[in-house]
Amino acid sequence: MSAWLPTGPCTPRACVEAPAAVTARAVPRGVLRLTGVVLLLLAGIALSPLGARIPASLIRRWCRWIVRAAGVRVRVTGAAAPTGGLLLVANHISWLDVPLLAAVRPARMLAKTEVRRWPVAGPLAARGGTLFLDRDRLRSLPDTVARIARALREGSAVAAFPEGSTWCGRAQGTFRRAVFQAALDAGVPVQPVRIRYRLTGGTTTTAPAFVGDDTLLASLWRVATARGLVAEVEIRAPIPPGTHSDRRSLARSAQPQETAAPAWTHTVLVA
Secondary structure (H helix, E strand, C coil): CCCCCCCCCCCHHHHCCCCCCCCCCHHHHHHHHHHHHHHHHHHHHHHHHHHHHCCHHHHHHHHHHHHHHCCEEEEEECCCCCCCCEEEEECCCCCCHHHHHHHHCCCEEEEEHHHHHCCCHHHHHHHCCCEEECCCCHHHHHHHHHHHHHHHHCCCEEEECCCCCCCCCCCCCCCCCHHHHHHHHHCCCEEEEEEEEEECCCCECCCCCCCCCCCHHHHHHHHHHCCCEEEEEEECCCECCCCCCCHHHHHHHHCCCCCCCCHHHHHHHHC
């Protein structure tokens, strides 16, 4: 495994909360929610050839609709993301993070090559201009950074999850520095975003986490049959270009402050 996309320590058995018994009422609710998600994704694929002609506001609403169709309420705090070239970075917990980050500002996603093979979502990501990374070819990293920088210079927003892997939400990984080099090279701001998942009463939950050897279908069903899930999206102040001289300090500045156990502690406990 390359250093560009490390593997987090979280697993479904050790970290993800066991769902309550699925009741007879939860099954049709889950099926209805998944149907809504698929229909929205298919609509996105159908409209994707229109490209830049689709208003950004409509894309943001469509991304929120996907999350809402899955049965998750969305709470967004903070100022709107600036226009022009922008690197959006966030912690990574779930597949839900992707539409949530796109709801902040439509952007070209940075994703591992495996995403291209996902049903429905894979073709949609490819048509949306996703920058795919081959995590088994570390030598391709400089070229990837150059492609990101080029997109940023052209005025595009690029969204990335610098932890390189999903974590359950009880702790977080360290932001990898390479993607921040692209922002330095292009001279664009960095927009940090913090994503959390809670229940309606405010309790933190790991139910939406998509970690370890979890399957996408199992995670989709767990979210669709859950009740009271809330996604909190905190848009932090953008970091202007020129405020950091190297990618290490820039990555550290963009890293959300840990509110739970440190990453190393969580790794030991899971192991």
